[in-house]
Amino acid sequence: MKNLIIAIDGPSGVGKSTLSRILSLDLGYINLDTGAMYRAVALAATRRGIDATDHEALRQLCDEIIIEFARNKSEERVLLNGEDVSAAIRTPEISLLTAAIAACPDVRHAMVARQRELGAGGGVVLEGRDIGTVVFPHADVKFFLKASAEVRGRRRFLELQTKGVAVDLARTIAEVQVRDTADTTRTMSPLVQAEDAVVIDTTELDIPQVLERMFTVVADSHRADESSQAD
Numbered sequence: 001m002k003n004l005i006i007a008i009d010g011p012s013g014v015g016k017s018t019l020s021r022i023l024s025l026d027l028g029y030i031n032l033d034t035g036a037m038y039r040a041v042a043l044a045a046t047r048r049g050i051d052a053t054d055h056e057a058l059r060q061l062c063d064e065i066i067i068e069f070a071r072n073k074s075e076e077r078v079l080l081n082g083e084d085v086s087a088a089i090r091t092p093e094i095s096l097l098t099a100a101i102a103a104c105p106d107v108r109h110a111m112v113a114r115q116r117e118l119g120a121g122g123g124v125v126l127e128g129r130d131i132g133t134v135v136f137p138h139a140d141v142k143f144f145l146k147a148s149a150e151v152r153g154r155r156r157f158l159e160l161q162t163k164g165v166a167v168d169l170a171r172t173i174a175e176v177q178v179r180d181t182a183d184t185t186r187t188m189s190p191l192v193q194a195e196d197a198v199v200i201d202t203t204e205l206d207i208p209q210v211l212e213r214m215f216t217v218v219a220d221s222h223r224a225d226e227s228s229q230a231d
Helices: 016-027 034-048 055-064 092-102 105-119 131-135 149-162 169-185 207-230
Strands: 005-009 030-033 067-072 075-080 124-128 141-146 198-201
Touching: 005 016, 005 131, 016 030, 016 034, 016 124, 016 207, 030 034, 030 067, 030 075, 030 105, 034 055, 034 067, 034 075, 034 092, 034 105, 034 124, 055 105, 092 105, 092 169, 105 124, 105 131, 124 131, 131 141, 141 207, 149 169, 198 207
Parallel strands: 005 124, 005 141, 030 124, 141 198
Antiparallel strands: 067 075
């Protein structure tokens, strides 16, 4: 079967990371968490004391850092210059800073180029906010996931609590709404649903239910590709 390029877009807290990880694992594909790439840049900027408005410094930063993905069985890790930063890039502070960092044109150019390089050969699942509209507008399969801000905020709240992070539910929901505003109103590559994306509202669905729908769409795409090749 053809190795597909699968794009998964949607706002924060909608389940993209979990779903792309499981989907890629079951398909034997590479999983690229593009949001983690921007988070890694935000973490690197914080460590170097670079302000989100200093675009020249951010451009130089992107030229100097190395972001990689590693998988050990079902466990995936994000590496920044060889260091495992999987947990460090998921703090509330980095989450809020990432929206501002991702709005920098030079950062986006650098990350999009890297994402295209990693996914060009197919056999890849990419998740983010502009995969199906900017990074791979001709992706074989496009998903757009959505859910209410309240539900996404609660999911994030429970996730952080499980990790032992002291968080407030109301504040977490408010932070999700702030991130939504930043993602949808930024000038460059805002969060937009691709016209040909399959939309899945995860508000009332659990992970297995969403995965079932996604696998059906992927299987249909494979069958369509086989049919076109036969013709």
